Amino acid sequence: MPPRSAQKPSSAAGRSPQSAPADLLRRLRARSTADPVTHVERVPARAGVTAPWPAWTPDELRAALDRRGVVTPWRHQAEAAELAYAGRHVVVATGTASGKSLAYQLPALATLLADPRATVLYLAPTKALAADQLRAVAALELDGVRPATYDGDTPRAEREWIRRHSRFVLTNPDMLHHGILPGHAQWSGFLRRLTHVVVDECHTYRGVFGSHVAHVLRRLRRQCAKYGRAGGPTFVLASATSGDPATAAGRLTGLPVTAVTEDTSPRGGVTFALWEPPLLPAADSSSPEADLLQVRRSALRETADLLADTVAEGVRTLAFVRSRKGAEVVAASARRALDEAVPGLGERVAAYRAGYLREERRELERALLHGDLLGLASTNALELGVDLVGLDAVLICGWPGTRASLWQQAGRAGRSGDEALAVLVARDDPLDTYLVHHPEALFGRPVEATVLDPANPYVLGPQLACAAAEAPLTPADLELFGDGAKEAVDALVESGALRQRPTGWYWRHRERPEVDLRGEGGAPVCVVEASTGRLLGTVDGGSSHFLLHTGAVYLHQGVSYVVDSLDLADGCALVHAEEPDWSTHARDVTSLSVVSVRSYTDAGPVGLFLGEVDVTSQVVSYQRRRIASGEVIDTRPLDLPARELRTVAVWFTVSPESLASAGVEAADIPGALHAAEHAAIGLLPLMATCDRWDIGGLSTAVHPDTEAPTVFVYDGHPGGAGFAERAYRTAAAWLRATRDAIAECGCETGCPSCVQSPKCGNGNNPLSKADAVRVLDVVLTNLPDAPPTADLPRQGPHPARTSALSVDHEVSGTGERAGSRGECNR
Numbered sequence: 143m144p145p146r147s148a149q150k151p152s153s154a155a156g157r158s159p160q161s162a163p164a165d166l167l168r169r170l171r172a173r174s175t176a177d178p179v180t181h182v183e184r185v186p187a188r189a190g191v192t193a194p195w196p197a198w199t200p201d202e203l204r205a206a207l208d209r210r211g212v213v214t215p216w217r218h219q220a221e222a223a224e225l226a227y228a229g230r231h232v233v234v235a236t237g238t239a240s241g242k243s244l245a246y247q248l249p250a251l252a253t254l255l256a257d258p259r260a261t262v263l264y265l266a267p268t269k270a271l272a273a274d275q276l277r278a279v280a281a282l283e284l285d286g287v288r289p290a291t292y293d294g295d296t297p298r299a300e301r302e303w304i305r306r307h308s309r310f311v312l313t314n315p316d317m318l319h320h321g322i323l324p325g326h327a328q329w330s331g332f333l334r335r336l337t338h339v340v341v342d343e344c345h346t347y348r349g350v351f352g353s354h355v356a357h358v359l360r361r362l363r364r365q366c367a368k369y370g371r372a373g374g375p376t377f378v379l380a381s382a383t384s385g386d387p388a389t390a391a392g393r394l395t396g397l398p399v400t401a402v403t404e405d406t407s408p409r410g411g412v413t414f415a416l417w418e419p420p421l422l423p424a425a426d427s428s429s430p431e432a433d434l435l436q437v438r439r440s441a442l443r444e445t446a447d448l449l450a451d452t453v454a455e456g457v458r459t460l461a462f463v464r465s466r467k468g469a470e471v472v473a474a475s476a477r478r479a480l481d482e483a484v485p486g487l488g489e490r491v492a493a494y495r496a497g498y499l500r501e502e503r504r505e506l507e508r509a510l511l512h513g514d515l516l517g518l519a520s521t522n523a524l525e526l527g528v529d530l531v532g533l534d535a536v537l538i539c540g541w542p543g544t545r546a547s548l549w550q551q552a553g554r555a556g557r558s559g560d561e562a563l564a565v566l567v568a569r570d571d572p573l574d575t576y577l578v579h580h581p582e583a584l585f586g587r588p589v590e591a592t593v594l595d596p597a598n599p600y601v602l603g604p605q606l607a608c609a610a611a612e613a614p615l616t617p618a619d620l621e622l623f624g625d626g627a628k629e630a631v632d633a634l635v636e637s638g639a640l641r642q643r644p645t646g647w648y649w650r651h652r653e654r655p656e657v658d659l660r661g662e663g664g665a666p667v668c669v670v671e672a673s674t675g676r677l678l679g680t681v682d683g684g685s686s687h688f689l690l691h692t693g694a695v696y697l698h699q700g701v702s703y704v705v706d707s708l709d710l711a712d713g714c715a716l717v718h719a720e721e722p723d724w725s726t727h728a729r730d731v732t733s734l735s736v737v738s739v740r741s742y743t744d745a746g747p748v749g750l751f752l753g754e755v756d757v758t759s760q761v762v763s764y765q766r767r768r769i770a771s772g773e774v775i776d777t778r779p780l781d782l783p784a785r786e787l788r789t790v791a792v793w794f795t796v797s798p799e800s801l802a803s804a805g806v807e808a809a810d811i812p813g814a815l816h817a818a819e820h821a822a823i824g825l826l827p828l829m830a831t832c833d834r835w836d837i838g839g840l841s842t843a844v845h846p847d848t849e850a851p852t853v854f855v856y857d858g859h860p861g862g863a864g865f866a867e868r869a870y871r872t873a874a875a876w877l878r879a880t881r882d883a884i885a886e887c888g889c890e891t892g893c894p895s896c897v898q899s900p901k902c903g904n905g906n907n908p909l910s911k912a913d914a915v916r917v918l919d920v921v922l923t924n925l926p927d928a929p930p931t932a933d934l935p936r937q938g939p940h941p942a943r944t945s946a947l948s949v950d951h952e953v954s955g956t957g958e959r960a961g962s963r964g965e966c967n968r
Contacts, residue, residue: 163413163563190408193220235387236405238553349863352594357605385591446475470697572824600861614646747800790862814913815841817897830868881918
């Protein structure tokens with residue numbers, strides 16, 4: 143389908159004379175048969191407030207910044223820089239495009255110019271952001287700074303030079319963990335002279351990943367102290383606007399941190415639209431199992447059309463898509479539509495995601511910066527502070543998980559101070575549907591606090607093992623690593639990983655500990671074209687079972703491949719190019735057993751629990767479906783190993799008698815609980831700093847560990863990530879929002895907007911929408927708004943369920959998995 147407006151763009155840079163955001167939005171919504179916009183929020187422009195240059199700013203640096211167009215700093219930049227230069231740890235938490243880079247560049251570069259021996263370490267969560275910062279620092283052309291990136295893409299021949307000569311090293315936590323700290327002896331000179339550590343986009347370090355990074359930073363501080371850096375380096379952190387940034391930054395670094403939060407930079411106005419794709423007629427539905435009268439046009443298709451429309455108008459646009467496959471699909475669909483309208487125009491659109499080779503990523507970044515590309519469909523790899531000056535519009539395909547991410551993505555447009563358009567395109571999902579019809583949940587509310595737990599024993603133990611492998615641990619080190627460190631060390635000694643001697647605790651093995659910071663389920667799997675041996679890209683280990691199983695369809699830069707074989711031991715998937723008329727959808731089964739209960743609420747016929755659980759999941763088959771119609775061609779079995787996860791869950795039980803009194807028949811209990819579980823998972827991100835992919839769930843009419851109808855929602859990370867705890871504390875508000883989202887949906891029997899899940903391992907069967915409302919009514923009637931709780935020892939069972947809580951029990955129920963974004967492989 144060609145774009146609904148197909149004139150050629152007016153310039154290579156791409157700004158159409160008619161591309162004012164309000165006018166552009168008016169034209170986009172006019173092309174739909176029914177108005178898809180549910181709300182338009184106008185974020186007004188704001189004037190900036192400047193401050194004088196700090197007195198210590200070197201003339202050379204001031205002149206270099208002036209050449210780059212920075213005449214004077216904004217007040218928040220100067221305030222943060224003054225604190226950092228004085229040796230105080232600081233986090234600057236202001237909006238997108240507020241100039242946080244200058245807040246850390248100013249004190250760091252001034253120190254390097256004043257002290258020819260000083261060094262600076264910069265940490266970014268993505269390679270793209272580090273590369274962008276390298277360009278910015280190198281462009282200043284300051285003598286003696288010698289900035290360089292040191293990451294997995296750095297050629298071996300350059301690494302020795304960087305260790306010896308670079309004074310401003312840009313890297314990421316993964317390389318710090320895997321490369322720099324294990325080789326600390328080679329970095330001793332750099333660490334001894336390290337004055338500042340910059341932690342950019344620190345709000346991304348949340349959950350298990352953030353907890354790991356917190357200990358990587360403690361290991362860094364330990365090595366700096368070992369090599370004689372008195373007092374250690376000063377930490378300067380940059381964050382998107384977040385709740386309580388000082389506390390989060392302090393938890394991340396283990397140090398007292400001062401927050402600078404008042405944004406004094408100028409900002410162009412933003413027109414922000416909430417967009418709900420239209421309902422499809424039954425004949426156009428691609429999901430025959432769904433309620434055909436209530437199926438909506440997919441957010442991917444809608445985003446692809448909007449991307450094509452904006453590019454056709456010459457509007458430089460970035461579309462954020464939640465999954466790698468989705469980014470590929472949106473880019474391919476937009477290219478196809480543009481080429482049908484104006485041959486060759488599709489070349490101005492591309493996809494960008496993790497898993498591409500370095501050369502591909504750098505070329506795409508260059509093309510976007512120089513205006514060769516007008517449209518880009520990207521995963522959140524470009525959400526962070528990469529300087530994309532000149533973008534006019536941002537399309538956000540589906541709720542990104544947090545308000546912080548929403549504003550980060552929207553802020554990619556209009557960075558040059560011009561007016562910008564942002565559009566949130568709702569998926570057919572309970573939370574997305576809720577948000578586009580409840581704009582008050584998005585606008586005018588504070589963003590979330592960053593959640594991380596360095597005391598998580600599943601993080602702390604492995605990190606202490608890494609620290610011991612770098613240098614023997616001492617009692618003073620245990621204070622550095624915080625609560626639970628002594629218990630974790632004792633457990634490592636008992637397991638044989640560490641040996642205790644009078645001088646400390648020693649790592650006993652020749653090999654280093656294998657610790658995955660990002661919790662992606664192991665080393666990346668290489669995708670190789672079988673006929674040529676060409677490396678196409680990589681997929682993280684946690685997603686490989688869903689994305690690269692034998693027979694899966696894999697997309698790369700718009701080209702379709704089919705997987706011939708997956709070798710998990712060697713981390714390699716062999717593929718061949720093919721354009722089948724079917725897509726593949728992995729199916730998995732999940733079982734769960736309760737290990738212990740931490741806390742519980744006794745609410746009569748309803749029980750609310752928080753505790754540890756063991757989750758076992760296995761991909762057992764995949765479906766092939768016709769692309770045109772959604773018809774299921776066949777289901778093929780798979781022989782893949784099971785995966786086990788010990789994590790934290792919140793769960794509630796409901797007595798069968800109370801359900802019967804509410805009108806839920808015994809035969810309908812499984813479908814009622816399953817529907818309630820899906821909706822509860824979909825709405826939890828309203829209460830916790832997570833998204834749907836961070837959590838999983840399971841429901842069953844009779845669970846052997848509770849002996850009652852039960853719904854579980856669990857964190858999809860080893861040891862938990864704090865999401866279940868938040869759900870437990872806000873259970874009444876969370877489940878009330880869940881109940882309202884189901885009841886207010888206009889469908890008759892349940893749809894993706896209320897109770898269907900995009901990642902259900904049971905194919906969204908059985909589901910009972912009406913009975914889910916009845917189940918939640920029973921729960922909310924009995925559960926107090928602020929329930930009194932009884933806290934138990936970490937490994938203690940519920941006193942009323944002692945005989946039932948056995949780790950030997952497992953049950954297979956219906957539910958949705960956590961973690962992988964591999965729901966559809968095309």
